[in-house]
Amino acid sequence: MATMHDTIELKIPAKPEFVSLGRLAVSGVASRIGFSFEAIEDLKIAISEAITNAVKHAFSEEDSGEIQITFSIYEDKLEVRVTDEGKSFDLEKRKAEIGPYEEESDADMLRVGGLGLFLIETLMDDVELHYEDGVSVVMTKYIEEKQVEGNAKIIST
Structure with missing residues (x-):
């Protein structure tokens, strides 16, 4: 039996100027359900990377599509799905193009979104890629126990 959850959906144009809307959402x-400031910052970076990758790799200049962002709120976690309807890409090929991250290299020289998948995997607790009529990146972040306890105290008082 699936766990009950609330769902929020947002559709944005697949254009760079809408990445900030995903971050705001x-x-x-995340703040509404009680994530820490640090966890919220991680979520904002991860969603920025996922949307940026969708904008860059899914659509051509002439064909600007839509990106759907779905937030599934569970008791103990937040699941964020970023889906594009564009052409799929080869994950291993992308990872090879990105290459290993080296801290010594000048961060300013790295293209925005170039470390997308690596960064998302580092910041999130679980990451899945699905390929059905485009690409979906499903990112999961768990609410820490101490945050849950703190929320329970706030709610019960």
């Missing part, structure tokens, strides 16, 4: 949702 995840920030609002």
Whole structure:
């Protein structure tokens, strides 16, 4: 039996200027359910990377599509799904193009979104990629126990 959860959906144009809207949305949702400031910052970076990758790799200049962002709120976690309807890409090929991250290299020289998948995997507790009519990146962040206890105290008082 699936766990009950609330769902919030947002569709944005697949254009770079809408990445900030995804960041604002995840920030609002995550703070509403009690994530720490640090966890919210991680979520904002991860969603920025996922949307940026969708914008860059899914659509051509002439064909600007839509990106759907779905927030599934569970008792102990937030699941964020970023889906594009564009052409799929080869994950291993992308990882090879990105290459290993080296701290010594000048961060300013790295393209925005170039470390997308690596960064998302580092910041989130669980990451899945699905390929059905485009690419979906499903990112899961668990609410820490101490945060849950703190929320329970706030709610019960």
